[in-house]
Amino acid sequence: MTGAQIVIETLIEQKTEVVFGYPGGQVLNLYDELYKNSHRIRHVLTAHEQGAAHAGDGYARATGKVGVVMATSGPGATNLVTGIANAYLDSVPMVFLTGNVPCGLIGRDSFQEVDITGITMPIVKHNYIVKDVTKLADTIREAFRIAKSGRPGPVLVDIPKDVQTAECDFVPAPVSEAVIRNRYGEEQIAKAGEMMRASEKPYIYCGGGVVTAGAEKELAALAEALDCPIGTSLMGLSAVPASSPRKLGMVGMHGIYTATVAKSRADLVIAVGVRFSDRATGNKNEYLKNAKIIHVDVDSAEIDKNITVDLGIVGNVKDVLATLLKEAPTVRRPAWWEEISAIRRYEEENKAKQDEGFTPYRIIDAVNRFTDADTPVATDVGQHQMWTAQRYRFEKPRTFISSGGLGTMGFGLGAAIGASIGSCRRAVLITGDGSFGMNLNELATAVSQNLPLVILIMNNGVLGMVRQWQTMFYDRHYSETVLNRKTDFVKLAEAFGAVGFRASSEEELNAALTKAFASDGTVVIDCLIDRDERVLPMIPPGGTVNDLVIR
Amino acid sequence: MRKYTIGMLVVNQSGVLTRISGMFARRGFNIDSLEVGVTEDPTRSRMTITMTGEDYDRDQIVKQLEKLHDVLVVREMIPESIVSRELILLKVSASSANRQEIIDAVNIFRNKIIDFSPESLCIEATGETSKIEAFIELMKQYGILELCRTGTVSLDRGTKSLTNS
Incomplete structure (x- = not known):
């Protein structure tokens, strides 16, 4: 099989249904194989490679599958860059395939040549340039595995044109499975149990990691046991249904007043699959100063990165939440909910009226x-x-x-x-x-x-x-x-x-x-709409909940 | 501010060093030295990084390194239980008037003279950073013509190693 055939066979083997992309000189062979295999794999032609990257990203977010994007060398590859960075910052599983000039022309400033692995190094989970056709299939498989393992993210595979035309045997393999390691022990779970039992005003802060892990049910169950409210980050918004009475809404710079204020009054914040972005925390020195924090995340580097926490638990968010549930006290907290209701009444009475007219x-x-x-x-x-x-x-x-x-x-x-x-x-x-x-x-x-x-x-x-x-x-x-x-x-x-x-x-x-x-x-x-419509409430950058502008 | 030593095993292939140094640059980590060389297993390279900072910096560096796909093992090496060495090659100007004095200093520091000319001596020195620093300081008065210095390399004492701990 040729390298180009191997690419398409490996994509199909990895259950790729759709490729978003744009053809060009150094991916002609790949597109020729897409043409021959159009009954087995769909290609969506966009107007620009950036559009393809964002389409692959939207596809991955909506389905949880790996988004696959293809582009040619040079400008095709550089046009992907914003889309790759976007997927990286939001931990979206994606595989980007780029063509490149033949190996013999690399490094000679050939037509439409760029070092796309060098350019994208800081914005990918990993990237490869494949110079040996015998390593092509396994590299693509590895790319899929990395993209969806642990904290997901984009992986780029750059394939010079002569590797697409070179031939070798293709040995089919199973779909690459995601690897998610649990790195916590009984000690941490016991400590979390203690903290949950000691808390009178617990609060769950839910992020995109809950959606990634498919841990919505476990999260809801923990909130139910603890009888606590849930605030979300922007990325975690869809993890909790709006119809849930526990959901207070998004927190942070433009978060819902009650969600943000209740969080600042909590004595225990269980932060799940969040990374404490500056847009969510404001002034880090004042942030949750009076609360204990349990931080659950699949990425160990997130623990204590932006906010120093009392307890970090590293692992699959779904497993951790299920384990925490066993340790959680089942209690009712009328006083805490009354306090939240009072915050909400204040919000209702004082917030900017933004629903009169065509707003x-x-x-x-x-x-x-x-x-x-x-x-x-x-x-x-x-x-x-x-x-x-x-x-x-x-x-x-x-x-x-x-x-x-x-x-x-x-x-x-x-x-x-x-x-x-x-x-x-x-x-x-x-x-x-x-x-x-x-x-x-x-x-x-x-x-x-x-x-x-x-x-x-x-x-x-x-x-x-x-x-x-x-x-x-x-x-x-x-x-x-x-x-x-x-x-x-x-x-x-x-x-x-x-x-x-x-x-x-x-x-x-x-x-x-x-x-x-x-x-x-x-x-x-x-x-x-009116040009003077504002987004409120707002915590000014670097501010605290005390600086919150409600109207 | 403290000094930290971090030991790593990485995949021995092109681009690995770029990935690691690039990660340091973009996350704003400052390191004092970075040494890399292939191990007895040609598919693996060993790296030793030394840095000055707080525990926070050390933790973040180790965790971010762990996430790199080409990094096989990474951990902090505890200063009290490791042996560390640096190597320098130093060319100092020497005349018949002060040559013997320089040779005495070299011998006292248990360094080696590896080249000799009427106007200069080339000296090889190995040791811990403090010894190297002291020796360089001493040589300044004779006029250092050229100096080349490796970073620190470190191993755990005893049978403990990066792969068995």
């Missing part, structure tokens, strides 16, 4: 009425992302597809495409005019793949999040955040072969959504 919250509520619990909802990055995280009622894991760690504007459309393909469902993208402008070329992909996408653009004509900071911290110097563009998103949608609507009132939005959700194609709804 972002009202737009999200309207979308929420049309979607079902399984609909993947992707976002871009900025105000609309925070509004969605605060307001949309996520009921099932893996339905919230959003760029957390890297904060990649332009992530959403590709991700929604991947999520729709992965889930075989209509997907929703909630975006802003700024973010959408970054990678709107992928509308071409959505239309050519006949994807049922509903794209809501919260169009305020400004780069809202940056502008909000300029309002609050830069004396209203609106430096380059007023777009003054003349883009007509309705006509733009039509030009791409999609359907476009404009909505400046709830009636118009409802009419547009009715048509959009009845359609099998891609629909863009341009929602005109």
Whole structure:
């Protein structure tokens, strides 16, 4: 078999159903094999390699499977870089395959040659350049294993063209299994038990690691036994259904007031699959000063990295939670819940009124009425992302597809495409005019793949999040955040072969959504909102819960 | 601030050193020295890293190194139970007036003269960092022409090793 055949056979052997990518000179052989095997493996052609990377990422987030992306050498490979970093920061399992110039031309600044393994080294779990065809299959298998083991992440395999044409025998192998090591002992579990029994005001802080591990049930069971509230990070949002009375919502810089304040009043925080990002903690010296912290994570390097904790437990979050449940006291805590209710009453009385008129919250509520619990909802990055995280009622894991760690504007459309393909469902993208402008070329992909996408653009004509900071911290110097563009998103949608609507009132939005959700194609709804809408509450960067701006 | 020694076994292939040094750079870790060389098993290299910092820095370095796919074993080596050596080659200017004095110093430090010319001596010195530092300091008065220095290499005392502990 040729190297190119081996690549495709190994992908199929590893249960790859879809490859997102873009052809080019140094992957012609791989694409020739994709052509011959199109009945066995699907390829989705995007408009740009970055779109392919985000689509693979959205696919992986929505399904839990490994996202596979293919690109050519040079610019094809460098166009993946933002997408690779995005997957790395959010621990998304992905395998990137790039072509490269033949081995003999490497290092000579050949046409479309870049050292992509060197470029991506800091943003991958691991990467390879394969120079020997006999090692090709095993390297790809290893890439899959690394991508999904422990804390997942992206792996890149760079394959020079002569390795794609070289021949060797192919020996099939089973699917690479993920390896997840439990590195805790009875001592830690006993200590956790003691801490849980000593606590009067426990709080579970749930992160993306819970979704990755599929540990939602175990988490809910522990919260039930302890009778405690749950706050989530942005990445952990979909791990707990909005309908659960225990869920207080997202915590952090733009978290829900009650979720953030209750956390600061807790005497024990059980942090599960989180990494205490600066956006979630604010001032680290003041963070949870009065609480004991148990930190459960699959990655030992996260324990004590950002926040020094009282007890770290390293292992598969699902196993740890199940074990902790056995140690947890079963108690009712009326006093703690009364305190939380009081915080919530204060929030209700004092929060900014953001649901009168055609506001972002009202737009999200309207979308929420049309979607079902399984609909993947992707976002871009900025105000609309925070509004969605605060307001949309996520009921099932893996339905919230959003760029957390890297904060990649332009992530959403590709991700929604991947999520729709992965889930075989209509997907929703909630975006802003700024973010959408970054990678709107992928509308071409959505239309050519006949994807049922509903794209809501919260169009305020400004780069809202940056502008909000300029309002609050830069004396209203609106430096380059007023777009003054003349883009007509309705006509733009039509030009791409999609359907476009404009909505400046709830009636118009409802009419547009009715048509959009009845359609099998891609629909863009341009929602005109006020440029002065802010994301609240807000803890200023480096601040504490005491600096929280509620209105 | 304390000095730490970290011992590692890594896969012996190109790019491994780049991965490790790149990780130090991007995580902002400062290291004092890094030594690497192939072991008796040609598929493995041994590394010794020395660093100055707090326990936090040591813990993070060890944990982040553990995550690298090419790192097979990594752990801190306890200063009280290891032997450590550095090696320098030092060229010092020497004339008939001070040559004997330099040779005496070399002998007292149990170092070796490995090259001799009418105007210079080349000296090989091995030992723990403190001895090396003291010897370099002493040689400064004669005029050091050139100096080349390895980092520290360390082994555990007794039968303990990186792979059996």
